[in-house]
């Protein structure tokens with residue numbers, strides 16, 4: 605029954621955001637910064653698109669969240685951690701809570717589908733018994749059960765990206781970052797990947813997707829952050845739910 609008081613939303617509003625950019629700027633060299641003075645908050649369970657033309661600073665934002673690079677000024681907080689305070693030895697562990705997929709899939713060419721996904725579990729020392737259970741489960745969600753013995757070269761682009769997604773998700777990350785995940789896919793495969801990202805988000809993972817695909821952004825009706833020349837020029841919630849800021 606509909607209630608005027610939405611408890612779930614009220615609880616979300618008092619919870620600290622899972623991602624915070626606080627006056628973040630990044631300059632790779634002297635000259636124009638790649639991003640300037642970005643302020644941004646993303647709550648747990650949100651689905652957010654980051655759009656903007658090439659060179660506008662989208663990948664720089666993703667790299668900052670992964671702590672692949674450091675801001676020139678400002679602070680990035682992810683998973684309630686100030687990333688500037690993470691010591692080198694803690695970075696690998698920090699990244700375990702973040703799944704990542706890229707445009708070019710980045711699969712291991714000489715390993716089959718099962719092993720590509722299992723790899724993500726082996727590197728964190730997951731016991732074989734868990735791998736045998738969890739890898740087939742995520743491959744099934746991605747519609748890849750039949751392909752578990754195939755090599756990446758034997759798969760279509762869409763299938764390869766689903767393997768990359770399975771690998772990103774097998775360790776149940778809190779956040780999934782996708783940098784142009786459909787950049788190399790045709791419209792049908794792009795749409796399939798978006799549907800999977802939506803399902804993953806509905807199960808609770810915070811999903812952040814960088815994309816050029818305006819059609820997909822229009823169809824999905826999610827929060828859209830637009831970058832232009834390193835500046836955040838708009839942050840809009842499409843559809844019903846408004847995020848608290």
Ligand SMILES: Nc1ncnc2c1ncn2[C@@H]1O[C@H](COP(=O)(O)OP(=O)(O)O)[C@@H](O)[C@H]1O
Pocket residue numbers: 632633637638656657658659660661662663664665
């Ligand atoms: N490693 C780097 N060294 C120098 N400049 C870089 C580097 N990476 C990105 N840039 C510059 O920073 C700006 C933003 O790049 P990027 O974040 O990759 O944009 P986008 O992902 O939106 O295409 C661009 O002008 C780009 O040339």
Ligand SMILES: [Mg+2]
Pocket residue numbers: 662663664783
């Ligand atoms: Mg980019």
